[in-house]
Structures are given as C-alpha cells and as structure tokens.
Amino acid sequence: MPTVILINLSYTVAAVLFILGLKFLGNPDTARRGNALSSLGMLLAVVVTLLDHAIIDYRWILLGIVAGTLIGAFAARLIAMTAMPEMVALFNGFGGIASLLVGCIALSQSQLDRFVLLTIFMSIMIGGVTFSGSLLAWGKLSEKITGRPLVFNGQRFVNGGLFLANIACGVMFVQHPEQTLWLVLTVLLSTSLGVMTLLPIGGADMPVIISLLNSYSGLAACAAGFAISNNILIVAGSLVGASGIILTNIMCKAMNRSLANVLFSGFGAASGASNKIEGDVKAISTEDAFYILEAAQSVVVIPGYGMAVAQAQHAVKELQGLLEKNGCEVLYAIHPVAGRMPGHMNVLLAEADVPYDLLLEMDDINPRMETFDVAIVIGANDVVNTAAREIESSPIYGMPIINADYARTVFVLKRSMASGFAGLDNPLFYKDNTRMIFGDAKETVNKLIRELSS
Amino acid sequence: MPTVILINLSYTVAAVLFILGLKFLGNPDTARRGNALSSLGMLLAVVVTLLDHAIIDYRWILLGIVAGTLIGAFAARLIAMTAMPEMVALFNGFGGIASLLVGCIALSQSQLDRFVLLTIFMSIMIGGVTFSGSLLAWGKLSEKITGRPLVFNGQRFVNGGLFLANIACGVMFVQHPEQTLWLVLTVLLSTSLGVMTLLPIGGADMPVIISLLNSYSGLAACAAGFAISNNILIVAGSLVGASGIILTNIMCKAMNRSLANVLFSGFGAASGASNKIEGDVKAISTEDAFYILEAAQSVVVIPGYGMAVAQAQHAVKELQGLLEKNGCEVLYAIHPVAGRMPGHMNVLLAEADVPYDLLLEMDDINPRMETFDVAIVIGANDVVNTAAREIESSPIYGMPIINADYARTVFVLKRSMASGFAGLDNPLFYKDNTRMIFGDAKETVNKLIRELSS
Amino acid sequence: MDMVYLTFILILSVFLGFELIQKVPATLHTPLMSGANAISGITLVGALVGAGGEGSPLTIFLGTAAVTFATINVVGGYLVTDRMLAMFKKKGTKK
Amino acid sequence: MDMVYLTFILILSVFLGFELIQKVPATLHTPLMSGANAISGITLVGALVGAGGEGSPLTIFLGTAAVTFATINVVGGYLVTDRMLAMFKKKGTKK
Amino acid sequence: MTLVAIPNETNPTDKRTAMSPANIAKLVQSGADVLVEEGLGVGSGFSNDQYRQAGAMVTKNHEEIFSGSDVVLRIHKPTTEEAELLKRGSIHISHLDPFNEQELIETLNNRQASTISMEMIPRTTRAQKMDALSSQASLAGYVMVLQAANRLNRILPMMMTPSGTIKPAKVFVIGAGVAGLQSIATARRLGARITAFDTRAIVAEQVESLGATFLNIDLGETGQTEDGYARELTAEQLNTQQQAQSDEIAKSDIVITTAQVFGRKPPRLVTLETVKRMQPGSIIVDMAAASGGNVEGSIAGEEVEIDGVIIIGSGNWSGQVCRDASNMYSNNLTNLFTEYWNEDRKLFEIDLQDDILSACVITHGGEIINETIRKHYS
Amino acid sequence: MTLVAIPNETNPTDKRTAMSPANIAKLVQSGADVLVEEGLGVGSGFSNDQYRQAGAMVTKNHEEIFSGSDVVLRIHKPTTEEAELLKRGSIHISHLDPFNEQELIETLNNRQASTISMEMIPRTTRAQKMDALSSQASLAGYVMVLQAANRLNRILPMMMTPSGTIKPAKVFVIGAGVAGLQSIATARRLGARITAFDTRAIVAEQVESLGATFLNIDLGETGQTEDGYARELTAEQLNTQQQAQSDEIAKSDIVITTAQVFGRKPPRLVTLETVKRMQPGSIIVDMAAASGGNVEGSIAGEEVEIDGVIIIGSGNWSGQVCRDASNMYSNNLTNLFTEYWNEDRKLFEIDLQDDILSACVITHGGEIINETIRKHYS
Numbered sequence A, B: 001m002p003t004v005i006l007i008n009l010s011y012t013v014a015a016v017l018f019i020l021g022l023k024f025l026g027n028p029d030t031a032r033r034g035n036a037l038s039s040l041g042m043l044l045a046v047v048v049t050l051l052d053h054a055i056i057d058y059r060w061i062l063l064g065i066v067a068g069t070l071i072g073a074f075a076a077r078l079i080a081m082t083a084m085p086e087m088v089a090l091f092n093g094f095g096g097i098a099s100l101l102v103g104c105i106a107l108s109q110s111q112l113d114r115f116v117l118l119t120i121f122m123s124i125m126i127g128g129v130t131f132s133g134s135l136l137a138w139g140k141l142s143e144k145i146t147g148r149p150l151v152f153n154g155q156r157f158v159n160g161g162l163f164l165a166n167i168a169c170g171v172m173f174v175q176h177p178e179q180t181l182w183l184v185l186t187v188l189l190s191t192s193l194g195v196m197t198l199l200p201i202g203g204a205d206m207p208v209i210i211s212l213l214n215s216y217s218g219l220a221a222c223a224a225g226f227a228i229s230n231n232i233l234i235v236a237g238s239l240v241g242a243s244g245i246i247l248t249n250i251m252c253k254a255m256n257r258s259l260a261n262v263l264f265s266g267f268g269a270a271s272g273a274s275n276k277i278e279g280d281v282k283a284i285s286t287e288d289a290f291y292i293l294e295a296a297q298s299v300v301v302i303p304g305y306g307m308a309v310a311q312a313q314h315a316v317k318e319l320q321g322l323l324e325k326n327g328c329e330v331l332y333a334i335h336p337v338a339g340r341m342p343g344h345m346n347v348l349l350a351e352a353d354v355p356y357d358l359l360l361e362m363d364d365i366n367p368r369m370e371t372f373d374v375a376i377v378i379g380a381n382d383v384v385n386t387a388a389r390e391i392e393s394s395p396i397y398g399m400p401i402i403n404a405d406y407a408r409t410v411f412v413l414k415r416s417m418a419s420g421f422a423g424l425d426n427p428l429f430y431k432d433n434t435r436m437i438f439g440d441a442k443e444t445v446n447k448l449i450r451e452l453s454s
Numbered sequence C, D: 001m002d003m004v005y006l007t008f009i010l011i012l013s014v015f016l017g018f019e020l021i022q023k024v025p026a027t028l029h030t031p032l033m034s035g036a037n038a039i040s041g042i043t044l045v046g047a048l049v050g051a052g053g054e055g056s057p058l059t060i061f062l063g064t065a066a067v068t069f070a071t072i073n074v075v076g077g078y079l080v081t082d083r084m085l086a087m088f089k090k091k092g093t094k095k
Numbered sequence E, F: 001m002t003l004v005a006i007p008n009e010t011n012p013t014d015k016r017t018a019m020s021p022a023n024i025a026k027l028v029q030s031g032a033d034v035l036v037e038e039g040l041g042v043g044s045g046f047s048n049d050q051y052r053q054a055g056a057m058v059t060k061n062h063e064e065i066f067s068g069s070d071v072v073l074r075i076h077k078p079t080t081e082e083a084e085l086l087k088r089g090s091i092h093i094s095h096l097d098p099f100n101e102q103e104l105i106e107t108l109n110n111r112q113a114s115t116i117s118m119e120m121i122p123r124t125t126r127a128q129k130m131d132a133l134s135s136q137a138s139l140a141g142y143v144m145v146l147q148a149a150n151r152l153n154r155i156l157p158m159m160m161t162p163s164g165t166i167k168p169a170k171v172f173v174i175g176a177g178v179a180g181l182q183s184i185a186t187a188r189r190l191g192a193r194i195t196a197f198d199t200r201a202i203v204a205e206q207v208e209s210l211g212a213t214f215l216n217i218d219l220g221e222t223g224q225t226e227d228g229y230a231r232e233l234t235a236e237q238l239n240t241q242q243q244a245q246s247d248e249i250a251k252s253d254i255v256i257t258t259a260q261v262f263g264r265k266p267p268r269l270v271t272l273e274t275v276k277r278m279q280p281g282s283i284i285v286d287m288a289a290a291s292g293g294n295v296e297g298s299i300a301g302e303e304v305e306i307d308g309v310i311i312i313g314s315g316n317w318s319g320q321v322c323r324d325a326s327n328m329y330s331n332n333l334t335n336l337f338t339e340y341w342n343e344d345r346k347l348f349e350i351d352l353q354d355d356i357l358s359a360c361v362i363t364h365g366g367e368i369i370n371e372t373i374r375k376h377y378s
C-alpha cells in the first residue's frame, strides 16, 4: 500500500478516535476514557506522519518534540489545581502560534493558488489572534495583569478598525504573496487584535473566552490543514472549532449572558442600580434558566398563591429533589400571608411531602437571602413586592416582605405581568437580577425538571 | 468555476440539507420541515448533476424521470393511509434495484481497479437483497402473501449457505470482471438471499424489517457512490445507512425484542406457555423499558408495599402524568391486601393526589387486564403472585390476585428476587412477558420519568 | 487519493448518521423511516449519468430503468412522508 | 477536486462537532474545553513536515518552533485534562 | 407611662385568652406597663407565674383592670357594667359587634373611650397580621371538619381493604371565605371528596387550588364589596341557590356552612326540607348558628338531631383549640398594639388618617367617628 | 336447608351490626335462609325494610334466633343464657374472647355447638378478607386520632400565618400493628409530626413507609410469633422501654397506645409518672383500656384527667364509625361464610384440615378442638 494511503487511512482512524473522544468527554462516566482515546488518536496521527516521504531529517523534529513534551508534561504536573484554567489558556496560545507558524511554512510550498493563499492567511490571522488573546487571558487569570476590564471611549471603533485593517492586509497578501510586508503586517495586526478584543473583558469571564479562543485555535488548525491539504488537520480542527462554539454557548448560558454580552459589555466595569420602577422586564426561557439552576449551589423557593392555582406543589417538590441531587441546597421561604388563607402554603407543601424543616419563616430567611444563588418565586407577587420597601406612597409600604431581590438571581414564575391580590405593580420584576419565566407555574417547573433530569 | 467544482459544491449543500432534514425529522415539531429540506436537497443534487458534461442525451433521462415521477406521485397520493407501510416497502425495493442497476452500469467505466470492483459488487449485492426483501415485505404487509412466518428445518443453514455462496461469487467477480456469469450469479443469489431471509419473519415484524432494508438501500447507494466516485451518494447513502440502523434498533427496543430475535426467532410461529415456575428471569434496563412505555396506549399500575417503602408515590404520580401526556391511559389496580394495613395504598396515593377515579378494585380491573399494553407492578409481590392461581399446593392457592400477567408486558419493579410478606416464590417473575426492573422503586420510576421527559 | 477522501467522507457521514437519530418518539418511527428511504433514492444521481451518457444501448437501457425506479423511490417517498406528517399536524392542532 | 473533498470533510466535521456536544453538566465544562484544546494541537502534524522537510533553514527553524509549541499544547493539554478528570473520579467514588 | 391591662373573659364557655405570656413580654419590652387579672390564660394552659415572669403585674381585682388602666385588651365585648368602669379617655380594644351593639358603643362613647373593634380591621394585605377574624376563622374551619368527622358514622378517606372498599365521604362546603377554605383543606387532608359553593365567583379558583370542586350556580349579578366581602343576595337569588344546592346536599355526608354577609344577618341557605333529604347519620355544621344560622333548625351552642341528621351549631369554634387560638389572637393584638405604639413617647397613638385605624376605630374623643357604623345607626 | 340467623347485639353502647342488608342478599343468593331480629342495624342506619328486601325474614323474638337456627352470626360473644338456648350442633360465629371466657366456651361446648372465634382467624394473606380484628383495628386507628385531635387544645398541622407560625403537633404512637399504622397514617394526613415505637423491629420499615419516625430502643431479644404477633416482654425489657419512651412522651401533644400481646393482658407501657411529665392539655388515647390498659390510670369507657392530661379510654373505637365498621365486619363474616359454604349441599362445612378453620374453630362435635385454647385452659 502506498505510504500516503497508509497515512491517510491512519488519519481516518485518528479522526474516529477524536470523535469518540469528544463524545465521551461530554459524559462524567466516560470523560476520562474519552480523553485517553483522543490522546491515542493524536499519537497515531503524529507517528504515521513521521512516515511521510517529505520528511528527510528527524533531528529537529526530535528536538522540538522532546522539548515540547518536557515543558508540557512538567507544566501539567506541577501546576496547582486551582491554576488549571490559566494553564489551559497558555497551552491554547501555544497551539495558536503553532498554527501561525505552520501557515508561514506553508508559504514555501510549490503551488500557491488563491485558495491556498487564503487559507494560509486565515491560519496566520486566526493563529495570531488565538495566540495573543490566550496569552492575555492567561495573564488576567493568573493575575499577572489586572483582571479588571479595561474600557475606554471609542474602543469598539478601534477594534473594528483593527479587524478591517487585518482583512485588508489579507486581501493584499493573497494578491501579492511575494511581498513579505503583508505577511508581517498580518502577524502584527492579528496579534494586536487578539489583545485589544480581550482588554474590555473581565477576569471572571475568561473561562468563556478561553473556550472561544480554543474554538478559534481549532479553526486555525483547520485552515492550516487546507493550506497543506491535510485531512486530519481539517477534521480535528473543525471538530474542535464547532464543539468549542457550542461549549462556549453553553457556558454563556450558564452565566445567564449572551456571547455578545460577554464580548462587548465590559461587565462589572460600570454599575449603579436604580430604585425606580424603571428598567426592562427580562424574560428568559426555561432552557436558559436550567443552565443557571444547574450551576447553583443554593436555591430558595418562594411560593405564593399562583403555586396553588397551578397546583404546582408536587412538581416543585420534584424540582427540589433534582436540585438536591445536583448538590444544591434548597429551602422554602414562606411569607405569612402567601396564598388565600392562613397556612395555604403549608397545606400544599405538606401534601407534596416537603419536610417541615425546609420551610423557613420570613424572619429566618431574610437575613441570609444574599447567600442564595437563585430565588425562585413561584406564583407569588405581593409577598415579594419590593414596593413595600422602596415606594413610600405604596399602600403596602412598610409591610415586611421576603427580600427575594437580594438573592443573586431571581426567577419569577408567573403567567403575565398581572398584579396580585393587592393590585399593585411590583418593582421586583424590573430589577437587574430578575428574570421572568412566563407561563403556568406547573408547566414551567415541569419544563425545568425535564431539563434538569436529562 | 469548472462545472465539476460547481456540481460538487452543490452536492455539499445538498448534503447539508439531508443532514438537517434527518435531524428535523426526529422531532415532531419540525418533522415536516425536515422532509421538505431533504427533498430540496434531492432536487438540488439531481438538477446540478444534469450539468455533468458526461451527459450528452437528455431524452432517456427525461423519459425515466417523467415516468418515475408519475408513478411515484400517483402511488403516494392514491394509497390508503393504512397501506403506507407497504408502500414504503415497495419504494424501498425500487431504490434497491436502482442501486443494483447503477452498479451494473458502473461496470462499463474505463478504469476498474479491485476496489471499484468490490464496491460495484457490493452495490449489486446489497441492492439485490434490498430489492427482493422489500418486495417480499410488501407482499406480506399487503397480505398478497401470507403474513405468517415460514419456518423450516435447517433454514439457518440454507440461508447461511446462500450468503457464503454470494460472497464467493463476489470474490470471483472481482477477480474476473469480464465473465458475465459471476455478475448474473450475484444478482440471482442476492435476490434469493433477500427472499429467504425474510421468509421466517412474521408480518407484525415487517416495519422493523423495512427499516433495516431501508438502511441497506442506503448502504447500496453508498457502495454505488464509491463505484462511480460520487460524494453525494456516499454521504446520503451512509447517512441513511447509519440512521436506519439506529432507527431499527429503537424500533426493536420499542417491541421489547432484539434485532437478532426479530431476524431469527420466527416469532409467533411456535408458542406454548408452561405453567411451572420454570423459565428465565428477564431483567431489563429502564432505558429499554422506556421504549416500551413510550409506545404503550394503556398502562395499569399495580402498587404494593414496596411502593410505600420506597416512598415512590409522588414519582408514580409524575410518571402517570407523563404517560398521559404521551396519549396513554393510566389506571391503578389496588389489591385489597396490598401494603401492610388496610387502605395503605389509598393513603399513599391520596397523598400524591392521584384522583380517586383512577383507582380500580381488583374485580373491576381483572376482566380488562388483557387490554393493557403494560402492567407496572411497583413493589408488589403477594398480590400478583400467580401461584394463587396456578399452584394448588401453595398456601395462597385460591386467593384472588390481580392478574398482572394477563397484560401484554409486565414490568416488575423491586430490588431483588426476594419474596413478599407471605414468603412465597412468585411464578409471575418467570413468565415470558415479564421483565424485572431491579432497584429501589422510586429510583427506577424516577429514571423512567427522566427517559420519558427528555 | 480519491478513495482516501471518500473513506473519510464515509466515516464522518456514518458517525453523523448515528448522532442525528437519538430518541425519536414512537409516532415518528414510520415517517422517519419513510423520509430516510426517500433520501436513499439518491442513487438516482448515479443513474442519470448512465441514462444520459455515451454508453452502449444496454447501459442506456439499464440507466433509464434505474432512473425510473429511483425516481419512483424519491418522488413517492417524499410525498408519502409528507402525507403522514400532515396527518400528525392535524391531529396536533385539533386539540 | 481535492478542495471539493476537503470542503465536504470540513462540513461533515463541523456538523459532527455540533452534534457531539449537547448537554454537558457544568462540572465538565472546563475538562471538555481543555480536552478539546489538546485536540486542537493537531497542528503538530502540519508542523512536522516543516521541521523535518527539505526547506530553507528559516522554514526548518519555524517548523521546529511550531513543533515545540504544538507539542506543549498536546502533551500539556492531555495531561492537564486527565488530572482534572482524575480529581472528579475521586470525588465521585468517595461517596 | 401607659398601663395596659388584660381582664379575664367573663364568658365561661370560652377558654381562650387575649394575651399570651410571650406577647406580654413584648409589650413590656416596648415600654408599656402591663397588668393582668389572676387566672388569665388558665384555660389555655398559661399560668400566673408565666405572666409574672413575662413582666406583668397580676391582680385579683376585676374592676381595677377597667378603672385603672390606659389600654384594655381583650377578646369579647365588655358588659355595660364593665364599660361604665372604664377610665375616661382610655383605649379599649376587643371585638365589639358594633352593628348590633349600639347601646354598648354609646356607653363607651360616653366614657370618652377610644374603642377599636377587632371585627372592623380591614381585609387589606398590610392589615392581615392584626386580622383576628381571619385567624380565628381559619382555626374554626379546621375545628368544624374535625367535629363533623368525629360525629359522622363513617370515615372520611377512601380505603380499599380486604373487608371491602370504603368510598370517600362527600363534604359540601357553603361559603369559601377564610373558614370555608380551611375546612376544604382539612377535609381534603382527611381524604374526603369536596364540593364547595360561594356567591363570589372569584373564589372558584381558590377552591380548585385546594383540590375541591366548585359548584356552579348561575345567580346572575353577585360580586363583592371593595373589602372583599360578599354582597347580600336578593330573595330570588337566595331561592335559586337553595334549590340548586339541594341535590348536592342530599348526596353529602357532611355539609359545612360558613356564609356571612358583612354587617348583616347571615343568609339562610339550607332549608328544613333539604335537611330531611339527607341520609340519616349525616352531619351539618352551621358555623353561623350563633349569629342567626345558615341552616334552618340549627340552635346556637347545641347539637340538634332532625330525622337522623345531626346539626352542629356549637359556636365558638376556635375556642376548641384554645391554645393555638389564644396565641393567634394574642399575636393579632400585639401586632396592632406595636404598630401604633410610640416607643419614645410610650403612648398608643390613634392616627385617624391611617387607613387601618380609620376603619376599625369606632369611638374616639367622645364621638362615633366610624363612617360605616355611624351610617348604620342613623 | 340451613337457617342463618343474626340477633341484635345486647351491648347498648355498640351501634354496630353484624350483617348489612347487602351481605344478607349474598347469603340468600347462595342458598341460605336468613332470619334477622327486628331493629338489627338501626344503629348503623339500616332499616328493617332493607333487610326484608334483601331476602331475610324478620322476627321480634330474640330467643328464636338462638334456638331455631343452624348458624348464628354476630359481633359479640353470647351471654351464658343465650349460649344455653343454642340449638344442639348448631354453628355460632362471633368474637368469643376464648382466652378469658373458659366458662362460656364450656357452656357452648356442652351444647355441642361448633363455635368459630373471630379473634382467632389467622393473620395469613389468604385469611385477611375474614380478619375482623384487622378491619376493626384499622378503623380504630382512624377514630383514635380523630378523638384525640378533637380533644386537643391545639391544631395538628403546621400553619405559617400572619398571626404567627403554629408548629405541627407531635404525636407518639406505641405499637405499630394494624391500628397503630392507621393512626400514623391519619395523624400524618392531618399534618402532625409522628414518632412510633413497637417491639417488633420489622415494623420500623412500615412506620417509615408512612412518613413517621421510628424510635429506636434497644430491648435485646424481642421478635414475633409465627403469626406475626408480638412476644411478651420480660419485666426488665418493659422497664427499659418505659424509661426510653418517657422523654418522647413528655414532648408529645398526643400519645396513642395500641400495644397488645396475643392471648395476654396488654403490657403497661406508660406510667403515671410519665403522664405527669406531659404538658397540661395533652391527650393520651389508650386503645387497650378495655382489656387492662397500656396506660396507668386509664379507665375503660371513660375519659380521665390527670394533671391536665386527658386519657381517653372509651373503647369500642370502631363503633364510632359504626356504619363503615358494620359494613366491614359484615364483609368479613360473609367472606368467611361463603368460603366454607357448600352451595350444592347448602351446608356450612367445617373442615378441620383447613388451615384457617383449624385455627379459629374452638369447639366442634362436643370437643374443644383448638390446640392453643386447650393448652391455655389446662
């Protein structure tokens, strides 16, 4: 069998191993095996490549591999458990620069048609962005640089300009590959682009960014694969590129943010809550709510009359169980006037067999409300109406309420923006950290259960 | 752009449309759109293929397409709703013979290396099996032929022999492509193989078989694709081949059978239940149980003391809800002595808010037990112990029980093979239609809920 | 080298096929089967060149037959599938 | 024609990538990212030919650098991922 | 310096207490001086010592309580004699039944007393913590079901047993206010099948939220007042209702009536004829027996048997669970007291602008200042 | 031709009836002639007419029932006079209390009567449909909780209300047999917090399956008989148990004792000392009061108050829900009757090989053939 066929068939096998590896990595039971499989694929790919007739001298390769293995292994072994994310960022940067270099090398190929040049440019540009971006991320995470977002006026213009310049450079490069200027410019511009895009992003958002950059480095490898017509680079690169995007998206949702918001908001830079009933009502899907609940360590459920109307108590109990299984603490906060008769919530929750110990009175729960990751308000309204605290003119001003709004995130489950028994608007619904989940409470909770249990 | 590039890029698009089409077909909300997308992909693929420079004469093509379209469209429009499965079988057969023909045509190509010959052989053989098998399936389903499985001694030997002869033929064909004999023999043997394999399979199992043959016809197309180096044939063919296998598997599980069982058992041919506590205990996973429940139209739940121990009542109620949402009727059969005190089950089910109307007494449920697709016995034992009916020497002989075993399938949820209060072995567990789901009842039911709600 | 690429494509498609079909509600089993069956009529594309090419009359005859059969599969398959799905649609919306 | 095949492969891989990662529990986000990152070190394969080829010294130098960086990415990436996952394993079995 | 005093209740059948020791402690802490009569709370299980420990003075002198204190807290309305003992300008907080007790109110007014009627606390969200009608009605709802179940010759829940299947008992609740809802909840806890009716259509949802069935009767225009109370029905409407309920009642094992119309005599909902249609052994509980009765033939404070049907009209329902009832009433009083207690000046301040006080203060500064009551009297 | 007769019960406090009209109809259908005494079933709401419609003859003559019939069905044991009236060789099925009524049994035996004692029906799965002890105990469990809740000055469920939070009442159940389990279930329905204890460790799981907590007391060897009954404890074990329960009892609002030892006097589980540790207003229900009592100071058929703690020992618990109790008992009797009724020969056949009959037939053919009882007498 001709070597090239052998190599490529091995590449097929390697591709299968990568695919299985990624699949297994997504499941806690098989994750470790998945990682092993994918490393096996990598080994196979590297070893058979060495058979390539184009390779005539193994010394430099050996040098590079030995050096790289030593550095990589030591770094991976010695790094503290807590510093792993930044390590991953650093590794990712190295992957980026490798793609950049491979792109440059590909320039010395014999036939360079437009398409190949384009892919070379892309591998250099994406590699460059990945490289510098990852380094900055590493710096921010390891606190070598301040983790605070750096925002300045006109930032978006500068970055947009950089990007366009980069593209222009690429066009020139493809037209005139012989002029090194464009190559050098491409490298410079893309690395600056990487740095500039990351500046306004805070340290806390870095994991998402790393995941994104990781996706980029896959794309860079994929572009390099096109540049040198190599299947396995394309397959592995695009697998990583695609799954990285999905993963990034999942991570964003878990933070209750959009990717755009992460990239451009300068989160944490400016903030100043207003006390007026002003602001937007932010609705959210159960799917997105799931990501937040899934990551929550402590949840307080605040039931009201709507839970009774929806007969959601059993579903709520079920949700409690699932959250607890997920390692989350769940408590119930019962306002004395919740429902339509004294003890209404008790009747319902007893029916659903919620242990008495989990039911806390208003006065016991309010002091620790800040410590809850999520407050789920289920069909309650008046009893969490912050007008009682904030609006002096309100008829219920001064009435003690359950301070749901002090929790990190508040989900309000109700069917509409309608008011409750007292007929008053509720400023809680407009708060920054409040998300409305519209719909019948039972259905909503059942949807959450479905998300959580699959 | 050279035509061949254009064609192939269009093929890429067609492939994407097929992929999306299949994905969407798996979800009730998008299924119809999925079908439309995939037909669009087909249209695109066909149209751009007509641009191929190798095509010099469109008359025959036009003839074929017009004739095919007319026949296909009329058949699809006119067929009765109930006759659809057999129609699909017939269509599938046509696909099979088309692949067979394409394989033959490919023989007139210029360069015929071994690999190409192999793929040609495969497209002919698989096409032939698909063709004749599908026709037989069509016959059985439309009752043109008897639907009863036809079993004879040594059947497996005959079929095995046929298969080996077919392979041998293939080897000769690849060695001597110039001798038409092997080609003709291949066609004959493969069509006979299709007929012979289907003979022992009963009409009721035909849907699974069609799904399998459908997967084959995908593979045949894929082989044909290799034979004429055509991407889209490979992609579409292997997509259908792979998804068909998965679908076949899903369908088998929904019937609580394995594929091997379907293929070789001659199900329904012989049967003679024995009344002894003999036979095997058949355990089953919740995942497999899900497929059966998912397809069930009516379910009866038979709770016992184990439900109380596991405190599974709320989960059971939840399961009921999900089954009902799935269009299934759910009833509860309460044996008077179930549990450990009079009315034990009532206390629990009332707590879980199961409507009284759904609780049937033993005497009301027994006469209609045969009509239930599934009986779920949850932690009951003595109250469904068929020894009371079957074993004269048993201490409980003569005691009325709930005849769970008369339902089509019985799931018994308990932790072990341990006996109940009366300390007696239970022949129910050994019956042909009984499946044990071992484990704590609440956990088992929760797993089922998870399967059902995702 | 072509064969290598084709093998790659085959492998990837097979995996994709496996991944695409996961849990399918029982009601969709038949439509899904039927829809997939229509796709397998893709063999039509292969038949076209035979029917319209410069081969022997036999080839052309076989090609035309193949085109006819495959077209029946494709056209009939898609239409039947659509009819089945339309039926579900109605059932669903009635409620 | 090569490009066509490669594009096909690209498209299929992208779809496969999308399908593979569906719902991932939060605890696996970081290991998954890290594992995928290691795979992206596949660029090493491309670098090898540069470092061991018959190119100019510059090419070889760049190639060697690329090999080194990519190897760090690959080796470090897999090892770190494995360490993370080993940690989970222990947590799980302790219970 | 304000002296708050709590007398013993003079009604011997009521074991409840207006103030628990725990709440006395709160009053003392907020700066009031507290005087209680000896033996206060014995019926509910609170001893004199507990009151002393909470910081109260204990007296044997019933008169002193009225004549010597600035604020009197209690459950029931005072007798005319007690009213005449009151210190001029003092504050008296208790049930007063102002719609029916014009004479007593005028006596109090003549003493220049500021009187707060617990019945008149408005049904607003903010006032709920002081709302004694609600707290006691809620307990009453529970007690009525228990009494009925205790008298019924059947069990409430369904039981499928080897000795036959026992069908769940049927309970019909008329009037789904606070008490009615609690009855529904309690009966459902016990496993009965429940139907309920109320003229206010809005409570249908609340009834269903407790798992009971709402009986739909088309009465035409009914509705509720701003305060959430029911409007009185016309004679014709009442007749329609009686007819429509009759079948449901005949089928029921237990009927519980809780219908009230604020400031009016309770409507007569169940006629003798209907009672006679019930199975012997069935039970009717008439919550309103004491104030006129929803059921024909019910006698306040007694159990009557008509054709084998037992009509319970004991009254003072919450008194049966006197300990919890006392605690809740005492919490209501304390919440009211501390809401308007000025800690700096150590004074109970009556601010007639306040929407709660303006509704429940009857007399103040020698005038009957309550609009509703003044209109009712004139 | 067999004449089956049902006399009125002579115990005036028990309103139950041995046979409901529905079951009479079954007997008649299976070919028996049935005679009932006039007024049978009045207490449970069944009229003479209903019996007539079911196919029974009705007589005013109490004696005739005994002297003229082949089978007598009833609830309570006969008086000696009644026993002496029995037709020779006839069959008598009822409770007989054979362990304590040697004299009566001998009288019956002298009449050559075949007697079946309902107490002696074995606790096997097959016999459960005839097991009257179970059916009545189950109702008793329900009634005891209702009576206790009705007497308690608190409510059972938790309520978080604007007038304060009411903690759920604590209930302690001693003896988790049929009655104890039903008590647990009923109290839990009402929302109480429940702890339970039993000497048979195996019931811990059953207790927990009803959502209650099992109190673990290490008594050493206890165990149960083959029939599932508890063994008697040694004096020392009993003492350990009393001590260990004492704290739990002191904390409880309601204590329900149901402990029995088959064929023995019930154990004394709660001492006076422990009773005095309870809060005033708490309730104890002593199910065994009539047969000796689990609680020191309980009096059969009465309510006693000791230091503010009320001990209810009314007895005849299931009689409070006489209609359901009658139906269940009547089903038990009918199930027993039809099980051994030979429809062809129209005879009630006593087959001493049968494992149920061999356990519950006391006398037959002029001999005390029951092993257990014979041993007990000798």
Ligand SMILES: NC(=O)c1ccc[n+]([C@@H]2O[C@H](COP(=O)([O-])OP(=O)(O)OC[C@H]3O[C@@H](n4cnc5c(N)ncnc54)[C@H](OP(=O)(O)O)[C@@H]3O)[C@@H](O)[C@H]2O)c1
Pocket (backbone or CB within 6 Å): A303, A304, A305, A306, A307, A309, A310, A336, A337, A338, A339, A340, A341, A342, A343, A344, A378, A379, A380, A381, A382, A383, A384, A413, A414, A415, A416, A417, A418, A419, A420, A421, A422, A439, A440, A441, A442, E124, E125, E126, E128, E134
């Ligand atoms: N506890 C008592 O004794 C008593 C007695 C009488 C009155 N009240 C009064 O009732 C109020 C109780 O406060 P609360 O917060 O419990 O209730 P609330 O303020 O009345 O609010 C209930 C909310 O539930 C929502 N809802 C209704 N049905 C729903 C469904 N099926 N699914 C989801 N949401 C649903 C409604 O919003 P949407 O319509 O938008 O869904 C409504 O805003 C207080 O004002 C209290 O004073 C209490």
Ligand SMILES: NC(=O)c1ccc[n+]([C@@H]2O[C@H](COP(=O)([O-])OP(=O)(O)OC[C@H]3O[C@@H](n4cnc5c(N)ncnc54)[C@H](OP(=O)(O)O)[C@@H]3O)[C@@H](O)[C@H]2O)c1
Pocket (backbone or CB within 6 Å): B303, B304, B305, B306, B307, B309, B310, B336, B337, B338, B339, B340, B341, B342, B343, B344, B378, B379, B380, B381, B382, B383, B384, B413, B414, B415, B416, B417, B418, B419, B420, B421, B422, B439, B440, B441, B442, F124, F125, F126, F128, F134
């Ligand atoms: N109703 C009454 O009044 C009363 C009173 C006393 C006795 N009994 C007797 O009790 C019996 C009642 O029959 P039954 O069918 O209800 O119960 P059973 O025959 O006692 O069987 C209960 C079954 O539940 C299983 N189980 C226990 N815990 C479980 C858990 N956590 N998850 C899943 N399965 C669990 C056990 O099997 P594994 O151990 O394998 O899981 C056991 O075989 C009759 O014999 C009756 O005579 C009844």
Ligand SMILES: NC(=O)c1ccc[n+]([C@@H]2O[C@H](COP(=O)([O-])OP(=O)(O)OC[C@H]3O[C@@H](n4cnc5c(N)ncnc54)[C@H](O)[C@@H]3O)[C@@H](O)[C@H]2O)c1
Pocket (backbone or CB within 6 Å): A337, A340, E123, E124, E125, E126, E127, E128, E131, E133, E134, E137, E174, E175, E176, E177, E178, E179, E180, E197, E198, E199, E200, E203, E227, E228, E229, E230, E233, E241, E258, E259, E260, E261, E262, E267, E269
């Ligand atoms: N805002 C609060 O916090 C709060 C607190 C307690 C009560 N409330 C509200 O106050 C209102 C009155 O409650 P309540 O229990 O004191 O009422 P109530 O005691 O005055 O009357 C009891 C019930 O009887 C009903 N009724 C009157 N005539 C009837 C008839 N002919 N047939 C059937 N039913 C009839 C009434 O509608 C009412 O539901 C309710 O709307 C309740 O929700 C509000």
Ligand SMILES: NC(=O)c1ccc[n+]([C@@H]2O[C@H](COP(=O)([O-])OP(=O)(O)OC[C@H]3O[C@@H](n4cnc5c(N)ncnc54)[C@H](O)[C@@H]3O)[C@@H](O)[C@H]2O)c1
Pocket (backbone or CB within 6 Å): B337, B340, F123, F124, F125, F126, F127, F128, F131, F133, F134, F137, F174, F175, F176, F177, F178, F179, F180, F197, F198, F199, F200, F203, F227, F228, F229, F230, F233, F241, F258, F259, F260, F261, F262, F267, F269
């Ligand atoms: N097989 C059947 O169908 C069936 C039917 C009914 C009852 N049973 C079984 O019969 C058995 C007896 O039931 P029962 O209710 O008639 O029993 P019982 O009335 O004889 O005694 C009541 C309970 O008191 C307990 N007890 C005795 N001494 C005690 C002590 N010192 N402290 C605490 N508890 C003490 C006993 O263990 C028993 O649980 C149980 O095992 C029950 O499950 C079986």
